[in-house]
Amino acid sequence: xxxxxxxxxxxxxxxxxxxxxxRTARLWESLPGxxxxxxxxxxxWPRDIRLEDIGLMKQAGVNALSVGIFSWSWLExxxxxxxxxxxxxxxxNLAAAGIKVALATATAAPPAWLVRKHPExxxxxxxxxxxxxxxxxxxxxxSSVYRTYAAGIxxxxxxxxxxxxxxxxxxxxxxxxxxxxxxxxxxDTAAFQAWLARRYGTxxxxxxxxxxxxxxxxxxxxxxxxxxxxxxxTLNPTQQLDFARFNSWALVDFYTMLVDVxxxxxxxxxxxxxxxxxxxxxxxxxxxxxxxxDVVANDHYLVAADPERHIELAFGADLTRGVAGxxxxxxxxxxxxxxxxxxxxxxxxxxxMARNSLAHVARGADAVMFFQWRQSRAGSExxxxxxxxxxxxxxxxxxxxxxxxxxxxxxxxxxxxxxESRTAIIFDYESWWASELDSHxxxxxxxxxxxxxxxxxxxxxxxxxxxxxxxxxxxxxxLILACTLYAVNDAxxxxxxxxxxxxxxxxxxxxxxxxxxxxxxxxxxxxxAFRDLLGITVEEFHPLPEGAAAxxxxxxxxxSAAGWSGRIWSExxxxxxxxxxxxxxxxxxxxxxxxxxxxxxxxxxxYLATFPxxxxxxxxxxxxxxxxGVAAPVVAAPGVELTRRRAADGTGYLFAVNHGTSDxxxxxxxxxxxxGTQFTGVLAAGAVAVIAED
Numbered sequence: 001x002x003x004x005x006x007x008x009x010x011x012x013x014x015x016x017x018x019x020x021x022x023r024t025a026r027l028w029e030s031l032p033g034x035x036x037x038x039x040x041x042x043x044x045w046p047r048d049i050r051l052e053d054i055g056l057m058k059q060a061g062v063n064a065l066s067v068g069i070f071s072w073s074w075l076e077x078x079x080x081x082x083x084x085x086x087x088x089x090x091x092x093n094l095a096a097a098g099i100k101v102a103l104a105t106a107t108a109a110p111p112a113w114l115v116r117k118h119p120e121x122x123x124x125x126x127x128x129x130x131x132x133x134x135x136x137x138x139x140x141x142x143s144s145v146y147r148t149y150a151a152g153i154x155x156x157x158x159x160x161x162x163x164x165x166x167x168x169x170x171x172x173x174x175x176x177x178x179x180x181x182x183x184x185x186x187x188d189t190a191a192f193q194a195w196l197a198r199r200y201g202t203x204x205x206x207x208x209x210x211x212x213x214x215x216x217x218x219x220x221x222x223x224x225x226x227x228x229x230x231x232x233x234t235l236n237p238t239q240q241l242d243f244a245r246f247n248s249w250a251l252v253d254f255y256t257m258l259v260d261v262x263x264x265x266x267x268x269x270x271x272x273x274x275x276x277x278x279x280x281x282x283x284x285x286x287x288x289x290x291x292x293x294d295v296v297a298n299d300h301y302l303v304a305a306d307p308e309r310h311i312e313l314a315f316g317a318d319l320t321r322g323v324a325g326x327x328x329x330x331x332x333x334x335x336x337x338x339x340x341x342x343x344x345x346x347x348x349x350x351x352x353m354a355r356n357s358l359a360h361v362a363r364g365a366d367a368v369m370f371f372q373w374r375q376s377r378a379g380s381e382x383x384x385x386x387x388x389x390x391x392x393x394x395x396x397x398x399x400x401x402x403x404x405x406x407x408x409x410x411x412x413x414x415x416x417x418x419x420e421s422r423t424a425i426i427f428d429y430e431s432w433w434a435s436e437l438d439s440h441x442x443x444x445x446x447x448x449x450x451x452x453x454x455x456x457x458x459x460x461x462x463x464x465x466x467x468x469x470x471x472x473x474x475x476x477x478x479l480i481l482a483c484t485l486y487a488v489n490d491a492x493x494x495x496x497x498x499x500x501x502x503x504x505x506x507x508x509x510x511x512x513x514x515x516x517x518x519x520x521x522x523x524x525x526x527x528x529a530f531r532d533l534l535g536i537t538v539e540e541f542h543p544l545p546e547g548a549a550a551x552x553x554x555x556x557x558x559x560s561a562a563g564w565s566g567r568i569w570s571e572x573x574x575x576x577x578x579x580x581x582x583x584x585x586x587x588x589x590x591x592x593x594x595x596x597x598x599x600x601x602x603x604x605x606x607y608l609a610t611f612p613x614x615x616x617x618x619x620x621x622x623x624x625x626x627x628x629g630v631a632a633p634v635v636a637a638p639g640v641e642l643t644r645r646r647a648a649d650g651t652g653y654l655f656a657v658n659h660g661t662s663d664x665x666x667x668x669x670x671x672x673x674x675x676g677t678q679f680t681g682v683l684a685a686g687a688v689a690v691i692a693e694d
Contacts, residue, residue: 019267020294022268023268023269023270023271023294024270024294024295024327026168026268026269026270027168027169027270027294027295028328028366028415028416030100030168031063031064031100031168031366031367032412032415033063033408033409033412033415034361034366034367034368034408034409034411034412034414034415035063035064035100035330035366035367035368035369036060036061036062036063036064036367036368036369036404036405036408036409037057037062037063037064037065037066037099037369037370037373038062038065038066038333038369038370038371038372038373038386038387039065039066039069039333039369039370039371039372039373040053040065040066040067040090040372040373040374041069041070041071041372041373041374041376042067042086042090043068043071043074043086044374044376044377044378045374049374050089050090050093051093053373053374053388054093054094054097056388056393057097057099057373058097059402060387060401060402060405061402061405061406061408061409062099062373062387062405063098063099063100064099064100064101064102064168064367064369065094065099065100065101065102065369065373066101066102066104066171066332066369067087067090067091067094067101067102067103067104067171068087068103068104068106068157069104069106069108069171069174070106070108070109070136070174071087071104071106072106072107072109072110072111072153073109073111073112073113074086075087075106075153075156075157076111076153076156077111077113078113079113079114079117082156084160091103091161091164091166091167092166094166095164095165095166099166100166100167100168100169101164101166101167101168101169102168102169102170102171102272102332103157103161103167103169103170103171104170104171104172104173104174105150105153105154105157105170105171105172105173105258105262106153106154106157107150107153107154107172107173107258108136108137108173108174108175109135109136109137109138110133110138110139110146110149112133114146114149115132115133115138118145118146118149120143120145120185120187121138121139121140121143121145121146121149122138122139122140122185123137123138123139123140123180123183123185124140124183124184124185124188125180125182125184126182126184126227126228126229126230127229127230128184128229131180135179135380136179137175137178137179137180140183140185140187140188141176141183141250141251141253141254142183142185142187142188142190142191142250142254143185143187144187147254147257150254150257150258151257151258151261154258154261154262155261155264155265158170158261158262158264158265158266159265162265162266162269167266167269168269168270169269169270169271169272169294169295170259170262170266170269170270170271170272171272171273171274171332172255172258172259172262172271172272172273173254173255173258173273174273174274175273175274175276175299176251176252176254176255176273176284177247177248177251177276177281177283177284178276181247181251181283181284182227182243182247182283183227183247183250184227184229188227188250189226189227191246191250192225192227192243192246193222193223193225194222195246195249195250196222196225196242196246197222199242203219203220203221203222206219206222206225207219209238209518209520210236210238210239210242210518211236211238211518211520212236214236215236217236225239227243228240228243234438234439235438237434237437237438237439237519238518238519238520240433240437241430241433241434241437241487241518241519244283244430244433245285245430245433247283248283248284248285248288248289248429249288251284252284252288252289252292255273255289255292256292259271259292270294270295271293271294272293272294272295272296272297272330272332273293273297274297274298274299274332274333275289275296275297275298275299275320275323276298276299276300277298277300277316277319277320277323278300278312278315278316278319279312279315279316279319279448279452282429282432282433284429285429285430286319286323286429287323287427287428287429287469288429289323290323290324290325295324295327295328295329295330296320296323296324296327296329296330297329297330297331297332297367298316298317298320298329298330298331298332298365299331299332299333299334299371300313300316300317300320300331300333300334300360301333301334301335301339302334302335302348302356303342304338304339304342304344304345304346305342305343305344305346308456310355310356310359310641310657310659311455311456311459313356313359313360314359314363314455314459314641315452315455317359317360317362317363317364317365318363318455318464318465318466318467319427319467320363320364320365321363321364321419321466321467322427322466322467322468322469323467324364326364326418326419326466327364327418328364328365328366328415328416328417328418329364329365329366329367330365330366330367330369331357331360331361331365331367331368331369332367332369333369333370333371334356334357334360334368334369334370334371335348335353335370335371335384335385336348336353336370336385336386336387336389336397336400336401337353337385337389337397338383338384338385339384339385340380340381340382340383340384341384345383347385348385350396350400350686351400351686351687353397353400353401353404354400354403354404354407354688355657355659355686355688357404357408358407358655358657358688358690359641359655359657359688361408361411361414361655362419362641362643362645362655362657362690363419363464363643364418364419364645366414366415366416368404368408370386370387371384371386372384372386372387373386373387373388374386374387374388375388375389375390385397387401388401407674407688410673410674410676411673411674411690413647413651413653413673413692414645414647414653414673414690416647416648417645417646417647417648417651417653418645418646419464419466419643419644419645419646420464420633420644420645420646420652421464421465421466421477422476422477422478422479422628422629422630423458423463423464423465423466423477423478423479423480423481423628423630424465424466424467424468424472424474424477424479424480424481425451425454425455425465425466425467425468425480425481425483426467426468426469426470426480426481426482426483426485426496427451427467427468427469428469428470428485428487428488428492430487430517431447431484431485431486431487431488432447432448434486434487434515434519435447435484435486435487435511437519441511441541441543442541442543442544442568442569444543444544444546444568444569445484445511445543445568445569446484447484447486449484449568449611450483450484450509450611451481451483451484453611453614453617454481454483454617454621457614457617457618457621458621459641460618460638461618461621461625461632462632462633462634462636462640462641462642463625463630463631463632463642464642464643464644465481470482470485470488470492470493470495470496471491471492471495472495474495474496474498474499474504475499475502477499477504478503478504478505478628478629478630479504479505479507479624479625479628479630480496480499480500480504480505480506480507481506481507481509482496482506482507482508482509482512482530483507483509483512484509484510484511484512485508485509485512485513486511486512486513486514486515487514487515487516487517487519488512488513488516488517488529489516489517490516490529493513493529493530493533496508496530496533497530497532497533497600497605499603500533500600500601500603500604500605501600501601501602501603502601502602502603503601503602503603504603504628505603505604505606505624505627505628506533506600506603506604506605506606507605507606507607507608507624508527508530508533508534508605508606508607508608509607509608510527510569510571510608510609510610510611511527511569512527512529512530513526513527513528513529513530513531514526514527514528514529515528516529525537525538525539525574526538526541526571527607530605530607531576533598533600533605534578534596534598534605534606534607535575535576535577535578535596535598535605536573536574536575536576536577536578536593536596536598536607537573537574537576538571538572538573538574538609539571539572539573539574540571540572541569541571541572542569542570542571542572542588542589543568543569543570544566544567544568544569544570548567549565549566549567549613550565550566550567550570550584550586550589550594550610551563551565551584551585551586552564552565552566552582552583552584552585552594552595552610552612552616553582553583553585554580554581554582554583554594554595563585564582564612564613564615564616564619565612565613565616566594566609566610566611566612566613566616567610567611567613568610568611569609569610569611570584570589570594570609570610571589571592571609571610572589572592573592573593573594573596573607573609575593575596577598578593578596578597578598578605578607579596579597579598580593580595580596581593581595581596581597581606582594582595584610593607593609594608594609594610595607595608595609595620596609604627606624608620633652633654634654634666634667634668635666635667636656636664636665636666636667636683637660637664637665637666638660638664639658639659639660639664640656640657640658640659640660640664640666640683641655641656641657641658641659642654642655642656642666643655644693651692651693652692652693653673653690653691653692653693654666654668654670654689654690654691654693655688655689655690655691656668656683656688656689656691657688658683658684658685658686658687658688659686660685660686661685661686662685663682663683663684663685664682664683664685665681665682665683666679666681666682666683666689667681668681668689668691668693669681669691669693669694670691670692670693670694671691671692672689672690672691673690673691673692674688674689674690679691
């Protein structure tokens with residue numbers, strides 16, 4: 001045996017892993033390769049079909065399932081009377097087949113007997129409407145009665161299955177915040193008041209933060225404060241912002257309560273819930289939630305009518321990875337083909353399901369799962385596609401499901417690797433909430449619009465961007481985009497400025513840095529929080545009329561003086577050290593800068609005072625990329641989506657997805673994992689290549 005290495009006292013021993021890190025490590029040890037499966041709802045089917053399912057799952061390569069998400073009424077058909085026999089058999093059969101289980105707490109849909117006995121658990125809307133049963137998610141997270149019953153069924157499940165070999169993960173509730181994300185009942189009001197008391201400490205502090213000197217809104221006690229509801233005219237904006245914060249907190253507090261129950265019984269089993277991180281989910285601050293998850297999981301569904309739905313998919317996957325802090329995450333749900341809830345539910349095109357699935361993997365997912373395993377015969381989601389469709393196994397969907405399972409098995413080496421990115425897009429839910437409140441300069445300003453436009457332009461150039469919170473460590477990024485970051489606190493503004501000083505190229509857009517965390521305007525000229533960084537001052541906003549354009553000229557696009565136009569927004573910018581790169585050309589802003597650049601330490605800070613047309617935006621992005629040195633991982637033909645994951649041993653895994661209808665060149669070499677052959681440099685139309693790079 002070789003002698004043990006001497007201890008190097010100059011290098012401290014690595015810090016011990018936290019209990020959360022240990023749980024996460026245990027999960028991925030239990031799921032060492034790419035996980036594949038979906039939601040399994042065996043209570044919908046007779047025993048003979050359940051037994052048939054096991055064989056089909058093995059044929060498809062399924063190795064992970066979420067079980068029991070909506071099964072409370074089957075597990076506890078009447079109060080205190082439990083029936084676990086059917087679930088025992090399911091868990092045993094899955095364990096025997098080597099399939100791991102994310103067992104749900106079954107709390108996403110209260111049973112009818114509970115609603116009958118305690119109708120006070122039902123959610124109440126702002127206008128006082130009580131949302132009844134007959135659907136799902138019909139409860140308030142602040143209901144003390146519901147919390148008691150939910151904790152009860154969760155504890156019963158944990159006690160029953162704590163030592164079961166199939167159990168590797170707890171699936172807590174389901175899509176928290178879906179369908180209803182604001183709660184206005186009596187217990188919600190009391191919980192809001194208590195939350196405000198903890199946040200502010202005193203009523204005087206809340207009066208100061210909310211600016212209640214305006215319109216005689218001053219409060220004498222927390223008990224006088226209501227949830228924001230119907231009123232004669234516009235409501236206090238900071239009250240609305242705090243109510244958004246509260247609702248996000250109330251749902252995560254409910255999640256935490258259930259996890260605490262789980263921890264008492266199964267301290268080593270990890271837990272998560274399925275997010276809905278995409279450009280459509282605004283209500284929950286997932287950056288605030290993420291630290292409570294042992295692993296981040298996400299559900300994502302395409303909008304069939306969107307011709308660029310693959311780009312929106314990339315947006316959702318990049319956002320999920322950002323929320324996960326760059327760590328591998330789980331795609332907990334997506335669809336094999338059509339969904340059931342859009343106006344026209346179109347099926348996915350041949351090969352699209354594989355492209356969708358592997359695009360999520362390219363952007364950090366180490367699990368690919370669907371809603372659901374077997375397509376339902378009844379209920380409101382019976383026309384939602386599944387891994388086993390109504391037509392059975394002699395169908396295109398089933399053949400593609402089996403093919404995808406084989407592809408994922410061939411990619412096990414990718415498991416645990418991380419996505420490479422040198423570009424950060426600042427993303428802040430609170431700024432999203434605050435920027436879209438009423439009584440603002442223009443209703444056309446939407447938080448995501450410019451942010452999505454830059455993400456799209458990066459995608460089309462084959463460049464991956466991380467979505468990061470403004471408080472995140474920005475040291476690894478050479479290009480940072482802060483779009484419509486309307487509300488920002490001093491520390492986060494300083495964090496972004498420090499990145500520029502360190503050497504990054506930072507772009508800040510219009511309607512950024514305008515207010516502090518309490519939605520109070522930063523005085524002295526816009527954009528208050530970023531004036532010094534940008535070397536400019538904005539005297540007055542000039543939002544554009546609906547459909548109007550602002551003519552711009554200058555060298556901000558391609559180095560020439562070619563003209564371009566902006567929409568939605570313009571403003572009266574004064575230079576205070578910055579250099580103008582492009583200027584508005586028409587009255588009343590003729591000659592006023594529309595794009596500026598300011599030196600900042602070793603880096604630079606750019607300011608964009610309008611929403612450029614697509615070509616101009618891409619041109620501006622080109623200059624930012626040139627200055628920052630950021631480029632695509634390889635050269636590829638247009639229409640090819642590119643992403644690289646990097647393993648701990650340094651191996652690069654290049655994902656190339658051809659969204660076009662013609663073969664495309666990709667300047668890469670190495671072993672293509674799905675086919676098991678050397679990559680030729682040509683990617684067939686509609687195909688995906690995963691290349692272990694030479």
